[in-house]
Amino acid sequence: MTGMIDLRSDTVTRPTDAMWDAMREATLGDDTLEGDATVQALEQEAAALLGKEDALFVCSGTMGNVLATLVHATRGGEAVLDQHAHMANSEGGGVSRLAGLFCRTIASHRGEMDLDLLSDNVRGGYSRYGEPTAMVAIETSHNAAGGCVQGLEYFSRVAGVARERGAALHLDGARLFNAAAALGVEAREIALYGDSVTFCLSKGLSAPMGSVLLGSREFIERARTLRRTIGGGLRQAGIMAAAGLVALRTMPAKLADDHRRTLMLWERLRENTRVEIDRVAPQTNILRLAVPDGRAENHARWLATQGVAVRASSPQAMRLVIHRHIDDTAIDTVSNAFEALPG
Structure with a gap:
C-alpha cells in the first residue's frame, strides 16, 4: 500500500x-x-x-x-x-x-x-x-x-x-x-x-x-x-x-480535522451515481457507501489502480475511513477517482 x-x-x-x-x-x-x-x-x-x-x-x-x-x-x-x-x-x-x-x-x-x-x-x-x-x-x-x-x-x-x-x-x-x-x-x-x-x-x-x-x-x-x-x-x-x-x-485535538475532511468527501460523493451515500451528514471519520448493483469489490479493485485503497465490506457495501494521513489534496483525488468509476 x-x-x-x-x-x-x-x-x-x-x-x-x-x-x-x-x-x-x-x-x-x-x-x-x-x-x-x-x-x-x-x-x-x-x-x-x-x-x-x-x-x-x-x-x-x-x-x-x-x-x-x-x-x-x-x-x-x-x-x-x-x-x-x-x-x-x-x-x-x-x-x-x-x-x-x-x-x-x-x-x-x-x-x-x-x-x-x-x-x-x-x-x-x-x-x-x-x-x-x-x-x-x-x-x-x-x-x-x-x-x-x-x-x-x-x-x-x-x-x-x-x-x-x-x-x-x-x-x-x-x-x-x-x-x-x-x-x-x-x-x-x-x-x-x-x-x-x-x-x-x-x-x-x-x-x-x-x-x-x-x-x-x-x-x-x-x-x-x-x-x-x-x-x-x-x-x-x-x-x-x-x-x-x-x-x-497529542492526537485527540487533531481528530476534528479528520471529521472535517470526512464531511468534505461526503459532500462530494452525494451526487455520485455509482454509489449511494447516507443522506445524513457524517459525525466523525467513517463513511459507509451502498453499491446497489453489487459491484463493490470491482469498484475497490479499480480504485486501487487509481491509487486509492478502500474496503469492500460486502458486494453491496464499501467503507471509507479518514485519518491523519489524508489531507485536503487526498480528498480531491479520492473524489475524482469515484467520479471516474466505470459504469
Missing part, C-alpha cells in the same frame, strides 16, 4: 515523529513481573483523563472488551448489545465463547438501541426465561452505523436501565475520542456513564498498537489477572506504551 491513499481503516496510521522518539527512549521493564514505568504512566494518565480509578494497557480493543466481559460475567448469563455492535458481530465470539454469556441483541437505529426493547430485555434477576443480565454494552462512535455518535442523554438512559437492574454498563469506545470531538465534550463526560470503558490508541490516535481498559480499582485488578489468562501478559511493553502516551497527549 506504499504510495496509496489508504482509506481502509484508521488502523493504518503510522506513528508520528514524536512517537518514534518516545519509543526509542522507552523503558524496558517487564510489565508482568516488576512492571514498567512507561506502562504505569500511560495507565495512570488515561485513568485521570477519563475520570476512572484505574486502567490497564492491553494489546487491542477486542482484548479490552473480552476482559471487561469476563469480569462482568460473574453475575449472570446474558450480555445485551445492539444488533449491529462490533462486539456482537466482529469480535470472534468473545462474549459467548470465552465469557459464556448469551448474547441478546436489541434492534437499533444509528447505533442507538430501542430503549423500550432494552428495558424489556435487561433482567434484574433469575426467572423462568433466563439468568440475570450481566452487562449491557454501548459502542461509540458506532462503526456499523457509519461513525454515528449517541448523545449524552442516551448514555444516561441506558446507564439508568442497567443500574436499576443491577447490570454493569460497558462502553466499547474504540473511537471514544472521535465521539467526544463530535459531541464537543471531554471524553470523561462520556466515560462517566460506564462501569468499564475501552478506547483504542491504534486507530485515529495513530499509535502502532494497543488499547486501554478502564474501571474501578477492583475491576482492573481482576482484569489484570485475566489478561494473563488469555495470553495478554506483556513483557517489554514500554515501547508501545511510550507511543500510546504521546498519542493520548
